[in-house]
Amino acid sequence: MKKRWLVCTDCRSSFPFRYDGGMCDCGGALLVQYDLEHLKKESSRDVWRKRPSTLWRYHELLPVSDTNAIVSLGEGWTPxxxxxxxxxxxxxxxxxxxxxxxxPTGSFKARGFSVALSLVRETPASKVAVNSNGNAASALAAYAARAGLQAFVFVPRDCPGMIVEESVAYGAHAYLVDGLIHHAGQVVEDGKGEMGWRDLGTAKEPGRxxxxxxxxxxxxxxxxxxxxxxxxxxxxxxxxxxxxxxxxxxxxxxxxxxxxxxxxxxxxxxxxxxxxxxxxxxxxxxxxxxxxxxxxxxxxxxxxxxxxxxxxxxxxxxxxxxxxxxxxxxxxxxxxxxxxxxxxxxxxxxxxxxxxxxxxxxxxxxxxxxxxxxxxxxxxxLPWPTPKGVPIIRSYADYRSLI
Amino acid sequence: MKKRWLVCTDCRSSFPFRYDGGMCDCGGALLVQYDLEHLKKESSRDVWRKRPSTLWRYHELLPVSDTNAIVSLGEGWTPxxxxxxxxxxxxxxxxxxxxxxxxPTGSFKARGFSVALSLVRETPASKVAVNSNGNAASALAAYAARAGLQAFVFVPRDCPGMIVEESVAYGAHAYLVDGLIHHAGQVVEDGKGEMGWRDLGTAKEPGRxxxxxxxxxxxxxxxxxxxxxxxxxxxxxxxxxxxxxxxxxxxxxxxxxxxxxxxxxxxxxxxxxxxxxxxxxxxxxxxxxxxxxxxxxxxxxxxxxxxxxxxxxxxxxxxxxxxxxxxxxxxxxxxxxxxxxxxxxxxxxxxxxxxxxxxxxxxxxxxxxxxxxxxxxxxxxLPWPTPKGVPIIRSYADYRSLI
The missing domain is CATH 3.40.50.1100 (Rossmann fold)
Known part of the structure; x- marks a missing residue:
């Protein structure tokens, strides 16, 4: 079993790895730490060279413990x-x-969601949500589709319409938010309890x-x-x-x-x-x-x-x-x-x-x-109209009134 | 020195590798053949595993002799x-x-042009041309930019505008042809002598x-x-x-x-x-x-x-x-x-x-x-208007009248 801890970037508290709430009790973002001394003794960087050319070649330094849970679309090892x-x-x-x-999905955001959704698969969660300026939305959508999870994405209304188009093509529930990315984040924050969304926004969990x-x-x-x-x-x-x-x-x-x-x-x-x-x-x-x-x-x-x-x-x-x-x-x-x-x-x-x-x-x-x-x-x-049927909201109350 | 031959797919003639005209004298398409018996004796597939993850890991089975001529944007070894x-x-x-x-350029066409333009770099040609339904145009454009060559692309006017947009972004000279892909090919055929274009259309040379x-x-x-x-x-x-x-x-x-x-x-x-x-x-x-x-x-x-x-x-x-x-x-x-x-x-x-x-x-x-x-x-x-300034032509004579 891989030894992993979580360390809070704010209060510096340290505790065993878990993937439930996502943040420290003090509200700080969490980072994963590994037993590097042990890894140094037991292994070497040379083992990675022989592995498949996806980011999963580095699994010793990734927090997923069950490699059968890995959600992959061929991410990483980019030129x-x-x-x-x-x-x-x-x-x-x-x-x-x-x-x-x-x-996959044409951006670095694929990496974060490949790891985060592999962790989500080790939990009972079935719905995942993110606020995003675009690329995180379509990446979450693709990986959620691959994992068999429901994706909910909240994007400022002036963000690239083509990325919203892509998210919808992967089957995500997409919403435009009349505001900026933190307003979109507030919708997720306000709704996650009632809706059972796992919040995968930036710094809201340590996997991405x-x-x-x-x-x-x-x-x-x-x-x-x-x-x-x-x-x-x-x-x-x-x-x-x-x-x-x-x-x-x-x-x-x-x-x-x-x-x-x-x-x-x-x-x-x-x-x-x-x-x-x-x-x-x-x-x-x-x-x-x-x-x-x-x-x-x-x-x-x-x-x-x-x-x-x-x-x-x-x-x-x-x-x-x-x-x-x-x-x-x-x-x-x-x-x-x-x-x-x-x-x-x-x-x-x-x-x-x-x-x-x-x-x-x-x-x-x-x-x-x-x-x-x-x-x-x-x-x-490229400038692109938002796909038809994607609603515009201002708040979680707006979302609530639509469903 | 790598032993390579060309074999005509029509008349079955065989002759030493060259990269000048591109087709057999009979008009047939040419394929490259290698000394597989020699390769089998001297090497094994295991050498490839240790190579970088681009298509150039297979260079023993590619026709480029000077690896310094390789034009690469990180193509191949796709998931x-x-x-x-x-x-x-x-x-x-x-x-x-x-x-x-x-x-690179979001399609398999990158592979063909990485190899073809590496071969072109071993010749005196400075201008390359292709007829295409889209993806070959943008791939040629990107690899020509990388190689420091001028690209001329001819695309049927109803083909995806976004791919034309992409070709222009890579600096290609782009033209819409009022017809189908073989009409676009005729423009290249008619103009290549006068314009000094190297014709890289399908089956027009053995590199792609x-x-x-x-x-x-x-x-x-x-x-x-x-x-x-x-x-x-x-x-x-x-x-x-x-x-x-x-x-x-x-x-x-x-x-x-x-x-x-x-x-x-x-x-x-x-x-x-x-x-x-x-x-x-x-x-x-x-x-x-x-x-x-x-x-x-x-x-x-x-x-x-x-x-x-x-x-x-x-x-x-x-x-x-x-x-x-x-x-x-x-x-x-x-x-x-x-x-x-x-x-x-x-x-x-x-x-x-x-x-x-x-x-x-x-x-x-x-x-x-x-x-x-x-x-x-x-x-x-996705449906996209053709970028402004891309002319519509019907023939090489039209092209000639525009330049």
């Missing part, structure tokens, strides 16, 4: 593409793009971060178990960045990756930049950006990231930073990535624009190795 | 997903779906089939080097089916896969069924379906597949068949696959509908192992 022309142009040692657009962690495990393995110098990641709820950091930290603790942790750079879009603001003012704690956001409805539009303080500490402790890029810079970046053959989502384009900004500001040094993440496929963001 | 619920429902031994939608062959190599490896009983594939130009057959045949000749070749089943949509018609009438040679097609503008709408006779002989020699499915059956199939968490393209849905038809007709036996291919991602086919 890491070297961008030689731009390396030369920018004077970098190596520039990599990890193509998360090649996951573990799934996203595999981006970091893969990055290290694909780089020959060496750390890059810099990781640039689009930051909305932040669980992708947290996952990659956690992966590299665990590998370092195991002695299975060489070098220091990379500097983590969070990229946000001008108009909703709580992380960038906190880094600039050297604040310890994050101040929510409020509801008057002006950025586009993408994965980085999260005014109040639930695990914001952990994001800040990762950036601080690794000597990283945070940058805000404009819609115009993102559009230009999408064109530049397209001309390299890569279909860049707005979030992936933000990362590319962030790299150019860092380079301009001298925050990336000549010869450094930089890893970018293209978190989703661009086509999912 | 093979087991459909347990439907296995039980249909009484099959195993039912698999290979998720070609997880390739070799790339698509890797679907079969992967299938065999993922099945533990055992042949399935049946392969069901959507058939337009047919080079995907030809590629998979060629892969399994080569593995059998090498002694590297156990069992007999599977029965190959070609699936087409009612309204354009030249292969189905020829199989039903037991014809040796294929009769073009003519220009009055009524099927949807997808990858299987190819009235006159250039290598049609080879497709017929593969079906005949493996004891396979061909089935036509209706638009209604395809729509229902897309829903069924969606409820399993898989985003099915119209072509992938046709294959699923074809499976159900075979099962109903008793042409698949209880306990058999069946492999289906979902060739592309469904979202690419």
């Amino acid at each position: 890491l593409i070297r961008m030689s022309r731009w390396e030369k142009k920018l004077g970098l040692g190596r520039l990599w793009v990890k193509r998360e657009d090649q996951n 971060v573990e799934g996203k962690k595999t981006m970091g495990l893969e990055l290290a393995e694909q780089l020959g178990w060496k750390m890059p110098d810099v990781v640039v990641y689009p930051t909305g709820g932040g669980s992708g960045l947290i996952g990659i950091w956690k992966a590299l930290l665990e590998l370092k603790q195991l002695g299975w990756a060489e070098g220091d942790l990379p500097r983590f750079v969070a990229v946000q879009e001008t108009g909703c930049t709580p992380v960038v603001d906190a880094v600039r003012t050297k604040a310890d704690r994050l101040t929510p950006a409020g509801d008057n956001t002006t950025s586009k409805p993408t994965g980085v539009r999260v005014p109040n990231p639930p695990a914001g303080n952990l994001i800040l500490s990762i950036i601080r402790e690794t000597g990283g930073t945070a940058v805000a890029v404009t819609a115009e810079e993102m559009e230009k970046a999408a064109g530049q990535m397209g001309r390299e053959g890569i279909s860049a989502s707005p979030e992936g384009s933000a990362v590319w624009a962030g790299l150019l900004r860092l380079h301009e500001q001298g925050e990336i040094r000549a010869g450094e190795q930089v890893a970018l993440f293209n978190t989703a496929h661009s086509l999912k963001y | 093979l997903i087991r459909m347990s619920r439907w296995e039980k429902k249909l009484g099959l031994g195993r039912l698999w779906v290979k998720r070609e939608d997880q390739n 089939v070799e790339g698509k062959k890797t679907m079969g190599l992967e299938l065999a490896e993922q099945l533990g080097w055992k042949m399935p009983d049946v392969v069901v594939y959507p058939t337009g130009g047919g080079s995907g089916l030809i590629g998979i057959w060629k892969a399994l045949l080569e593995l059998k000749q090498l002694g590297w896969a156990e069992g007999d070749l599977p029965r190959f089943v070609a699936v087409q949509e009612t309204g354009c069924t030249p292969v189905v018609d020829a199989v039903r009438t037991k014809a040796d040679r294929l009769t073009p379906a003519g220009d009055n097609t009524t099927s949807k503008p997808t990858g299987v709408r190819v009235p006159n597949p250039p290598a049609g006779n080879l497709i017929l002989s593969i079906i005949r020699e493996t004891g396979g068949t061909a089935v036509a499915v209706t638009a209604e059956e395809m729509e229902k199939a897309a829903g069924q696959m969606g409820r399993e968490g898989i985003s099915a393209s119209p072509e992938g849905s046709a294959v699923w509908a074809g499976l159900l038809r075979l099962h109903e007709q008793g042409e698949i036996r209880a306990g058999e192992q069946v492999a289906l291919f979902n060739t592309a991602h469904s979202l690419k086919y």
